[in-house]
Amino acid sequence: MFIFPIIIVLSLVLYVYYKVAILKSEDKLTQAYFNAKSRICLGSFVFFFGINQYIFYQTRISLFIGIVFLILGGMQLLRGMKEVKHYRSEYRRLYPK
Template sequence: MIIFPIIIVLSLVMYVYYKVAILKSKDSLTQRYFNAKSRICLGLFISAFAINQYVFYETQLSLFVGLVFLVLGVLQAVRGWKETKHYRSEYRRLNPAD
C-alpha cells in the first residue's frame, strides 16, 4: 500500500508549512487559523501512520497502538476542522471587504 506513506509525507510537509506560516504572520487571527490548519494536518499524519503500521505489521500490539493513534489523530483533525471553520467565519466577519 503506497498510498499511506504518500499521505504521511504530504501531511507532514503541510504541517511544517503551516507552522512556518504562523511565524511569518503578524495577525493573531491568521496565526490561529494557520494553527488550526496545521492541527488538521497533524491529525491526518497520526491517523495515516496508525493505519500504515497496522497494515504493515498486522499484530495484536500494532492493532492496539494503531487504534490509540487513530483515535488521537481523528480527535486532532476534528478539533482542527472546527477551529478552521470558526476562524474563517470570524475573519469574514471582521473583514467584509475581502
C-alpha cells in the same frame, strides 16, 4: 498500500509549512487560523500513520497502537476542522469584502 506513505509525508510537509507560516504572520487571527490548519495536518499524519503501521506489521500490539493513533488523530482532525470553520467565519466577519 502505496497511498498511505504519500499521505503521511504530504501531511507532515504541510504541518511544517503551516507552522512556519505562523511565524511569518503578524495578525493573531491569521496565526490562529494557520494553527488550526496545522492541527488538521498533524491529525491526518497521526491517523494515517496508525493505519499504515497496522497494515505493515499486522500484529496484535500494532493493532492496539494503531487504534490509539486513530483515536488521537481523529480527535485532532475534528478539533482542527472546528477551529478552521470558526476562524474562517471570524475572518469574514471582521474583514468583509
